[in-house]
Amino acid sequence: MHKRSMSREWLNLISPLEVVDRKVMKLYVIGLAATFLILWLTVKIQFVPKLGEVMRYFGILWSTQGLMYHLLTSIKLFVHAVFYATVFSCVMAYLTVIPAFNPVTGVLSSFRFLSMTGLVFFVQVKLTGGGYDLKFWIEWAAISAFLLTALYSIVQSVQQQMYDYAYTLRMSKWRAVWEVTIRGTRHQVLDAIRQNMAIGWMMLPGVEALARGEGGIGVMLINLDKFMVLPAILAIQLASFVGGIGMDYFMGLIRRLLCPYAVRAGRGKQR
């Protein structure tokens, strides 16, 4: 009986819209990763360096080229830009509950269609700080444009009925904004920040290439690009990947902490 239900679980794995047992899913993922690793270790594919080689370069870059320093430089710039982009986008999106701000935020969010290169010119002319400031503002603008769009749409999609509901509980309009627009959407807002962080992290090396003095993952990549040392490039990608995943995981923890009400129901529960 137990055996039959287990085979059922494995069948669920390849059936659409099925819920799969946690244990089965875990086994499946471990198996998948193991297969992938074994293939990488043993089979030679053109242009794809072997895992051992990548790890060897990772060690070299870490100990002699300051990979950790560059990674931390990137993370620092990134967190700085994300923080200010988040504050700015939240303020501008929440402000759209006031009609006068609605068109302002609408126009600002449409700036995501501007070209980054054009923006760089503008920022360069305006800033004498160069270096860090240039990178910061470009990264800030890039993240803000998309984050603002996402948050704007979250705020605008709050149902009028939720505000009416707040009024039936004797809340003022400002209180309703706090309860419904700000408190009530925070899980969506955190999800949007998390998604846009991923986009921003992907754009970061390109931004770092604008001013190379301080280094960073992007600068390392550009410098190595000339030599076409594939395993080294992959090693840096690996560092960037781990850094990105780490920050995403951290955001996941924050979401669980701040939005216990929106934690997804356990897989077992749905049945």
Place this chain on the structure above:
Amino acid sequence: MNQAAFALGDVLLRSEHVSLAFGDYELDEHGFLKAAEKLVLNDVNLEIHDITRPGMITGQVVGLLGPSGIGKTCFARIIAGLDIPTTGQVLLHNGQPTKAGIVGFVFQNYPLFEDRTVIANLVLAGRQVGLSRAKARDKAMAYLERFKIAQCAKQWPRELSGGQRQRVSIIQQVLCSEYFIVFDEPFSGLDPLMREETIAVVKEIVNEDEKNTAIIITHDVSAAVCSSDRLLLVGRDFDPATHNPVPGARIKYTFDLVALGLAWRTDLYKDPKFLEFVGEIESMFHEL
């Protein structure tokens, strides 16, 4: 139980010449769109009296019946102070115009603050009328226990069943409103047993205070008859020449269920008079 012994007291709520029109468009003689008005409510007048019976506390339950799209929800929202009518006004017992919060409103889909637990939702409502946190909590727990959902107190709203959610919504509005609560379609999607329970919940709440009054909007004629002491049928007039409805609904018929001997009874389902009356009202829907 002496049904006849009752008296009409003060007017608790008065709707004076309430009309409501929405901006709309229509085709002019050349086939172009032009601005027009869509009249939904036309001069709705209503007085709800305090009904008193010697030796007992009797709240009021008014059933508002009418076909779909006629304007019941619109009227209810005006009563609850959520919308302002185009003309006319709704006054409360103290002569003050109605105001959201003073009159409670239980929405059809039972919204709650999803980021607060059930008990936190209820405490919030109690705090809104000046209760201390502890007092609000006690009151909320007492209601939860009375309606047999105390085990839900610590749950998130999304974990509630439809029926549990309805009760929590009702309790929340009870804690926050003064005497009036409007229910928009409280019987839709309920099985017969749940429907009876909901009627019982409404009656219990209404009979907590002499002035308590529930206004129930529904399509469900038998539930309306079971729960109410007064029935209002909302409908439009018909053009005698063309037999087309004239825009703008009003209260076309009023039934005093107390006088008909159909109010405040627990054995109503067994009474043939009840079934006959429900059939009569249902057939009247054709003329609304």
